[in-house]
Amino acid sequence: MSDKLEKYLEEIGHYLSDDGPGREEILSEIRSHILEKVDDAGGRGDEAVLEKVIAEYGSARRVAERYQEGQEIIAPSYRRHLFRYTALLFAAHFIFALLGVVFHDSFTVFPVLFVPKMGIFDLFMYLPMAFLADLGFVALILYFVTRSKKDVKLPWPKFSVDLDQVAAQAKPALWSEPAGYIIGTLAMLALTVAAVVIYSRYGTIFLFSRHGTDFRPFITPEAGRYLSLILIGAWGFGTLATAARIFIRSPWINVISNVVSLAVVRLFLRVPLDEVLIYPINEPLRAIAKNGLLALFLFIALMVTIDLIKNLVMLGKRKLAAERSGRPRP
Amino acid sequence: MLYSIVTHTLQFISVHMADNEVKRMEITEMNRGFLQILILALLEQSRYGYSMVKDIEARGYNVEENTLYPLLRRLEKNGWIAGRWELGEDRPRKFYEITAEGRETKARLLAVWNIQNRILEEIQKENAHVR
Numbered sequence: 490m491s492d493k494l495e496k497y498l499e500e501i502g503h504y505l506s507d508d509g510p511g512r513e514e515i516l517s518e519i520r521s522h523i524l525e526k527v528d529d530a531g532g533r534g535d536e537a538v539l540e541k542v543i544a545e546y547g548s549a550r551r552v553a554e555r556y557q558e559g560q561e562i563i564a565p566s567y568r569r570h571l572f573r574y575t576a577l578l579f580a581a582h583f584i585f586a587l588l589g590v591v592f593h594d595s596f597t598v599f600p601v602l603f604v605p606k607m608g609i610f611d612l613f614m615y616l617p618m619a620f621l622a623d624l625g626f627v628a629l630i631l632y633f634v635t636r637s638k639k640d641v642k643l644p645w646p647k648f649s650v651d652l653d654q655v656a657a658q659a660k661p662a663l664w665s666e667p668a669g670y671i672i673g674t675l676a677m678l679a680l681t682v683a684a685v686v687i688y689s690r691y692g693t694i695f696l697f698s699r700h701g702t703d704f705r706p707f708i709t710p711e712a713g714r715y716l717s718l719i720l721i722g723a724w725g726f727g728t729l730a731t732a733a734r735i736f737i738r739s740p741w742i743n744v745i746s747n748v749v750s751l752a753v754v755r756l757f758l759r760v761p762l763d764e765v766l767i768y769p770i771n772e773p774l775r776a777i778a779k780n781g782l783l784a785l786f787l788f789i790a791l792m793v794t795i796d797l798i799k800n801l802v803m804l805g806k807r808k809l810a811a812e813r814s815g816r817p818r819p
Numbered sequence: 820m821l822y823s824i825v826t827h828t829l830q831f832i833s834v835h836m837a838d839n840e841v842k843r844m845e846i847t848e849m850n851r852g853f854l855q856i857l858i859l860a861l862l863e864q865s866r867y868g869y870s871m872v873k874d875i876e877a878r879g880y881n882v883e884e885n886t887l888y889p890l891l892r893r894l895e896k897n898g899w900i901a902g903r904w905e906l907g908e909d910r911p912r913k914f915y916e917i918t919a920e921g922r923e924t925k926a927r928l929l930a931v932w933n934i935q936n937r938i939l940e941e942i943q944k945e946n947a948h949v950r
Contacts, residue, residue, distance in 0.1 A: 515888070515892070517904075517911065517913075518868060518888055518913050519888065521867075521869075521911060521912055521913070522868050522869050522872075522884060524910055525869045525910070525912075526869065545884075546884055546885055547883075547884075547885045551885065552885045555885050555886060555888075555889040556888075556889045558889065559893070
């Protein structure tokens with residue numbers, strides 16, 4: 490009969506933070522209590538009674554947690570510091586990672602920061618891990634502060650917008666002057682139409698002219714067609730998205746626009762941009778052109794990604810703010 | 820901008836976490852102070868955990884076992900009660916008894932308890948007049 494009890498106690502022991510004698514004493518006391526209660530219920534040797542008594546005692550995890558109340562890993566008063574400090578550290582980490590990519594070099598600020606040599610795509614793999622490492626580092630510091638049991642007043646940098654401010658500003662942030670969107674739509678439409686006209690005439694929109702006449706393509710016909718169609722598609726979508734903002738007040742338009750923009754950048758990066766030029770250029774210039782274009786697309790992709798994350802987070806926060814205030818979400 | 824995004828994300832997560840925690844803690848919070856005084860009062864006589872549960876039940880109140888034992892452990896760590904294992908009948912039991920330091924603490928806590936009771940009674944009387 491005690492197999493079930495021992496299994497239950499083993500499970501409690503698994504969740505307890507006490508070690509050695511402390512843990513054994515806790516488990517012995519619980520064992521003694523449960524057996525006495527089973528006897529009291531006249532159920533010695535009765536599996537069903539034992540199971541009932543164990544169930545009444547509570548889940549192993551919950552029981553173990555009761556012994557750890559008041560022993561928080563990070564004190565509640567420092568919880569906000571955890572998030573704010575992580576954000577600050579990650580921002581610094583992010584800047585160093587960008588510098589690492591641009592200068593193709595590694596950076597070390599022991600023990601807080603290590604940025605290895607990496608390329609653009611490595612960067613996207615690296616950043617989530619960097620975030621987790623930063624969170625862990627800040628958590629460790631706050632753990633030691635909590636364990637010290639001292640009233641340490643940590644600095645509180647204030648840069649961000651709080652939840653209540655977001656809720657209050659939600660409407661104005663969503664909607665600006667319709668006239669701006671109308672002008673924007675007309676400009677985007679003009680750009681798209683001009684691109685379509687040029688493309689239908691020359692088979693590409695990548696043209697140059699030395700004297701304002703006699704326009705000639707400066708990239709290969711195949712790449713010219715491919716890149717022109719991508720750009721025309723992107724501008725066409727931009728026109729529709731800007732026009733939609735005149736009539737529809739939804740942050741989802743921004744999110745969809747961000748996703749489309751990222752897709753466009755990805756399609757552009759599939760083309761070896763230093764090999765599509767028709768006219769021969771010397772090697773140093775080719776390297777500059779290649780790295781310059783790569784840096785440009787990296788910058789665009791990062792800006793769009795940041796904007797996308799911001800829009801998604803703002804959507805979540807607005808939903809939460811609306812739920813808390815009982816208002817329907819915008 | 821990046822800093823703002825990370826902060827927004829983390830705040831969003833933390834608000835959810837905090838809400839759940841408040842719901843979980845609010846019931847046990849009410850009993851915590853009372854149980855502390857109750858245990859200190861009961862342990863003027865040497866007792867073990869299960870006997871305390873039965874005693875409290877006999878007085879018309881309930882204490883969860885998984886609340887009692889961690890509380891006993893905390894009081895023991897504070898030096899307010901002392902525990903010793905005894906091998907009685909067919910199984911070992913841990914008996915507890917209040918210490919001199921525990922008695923001083925109990926006296927202080929009871930003084931606070933009496934003031935709280937008096938205040939509540941006064942307010943109840945005032946409310947009865949208002950109705």
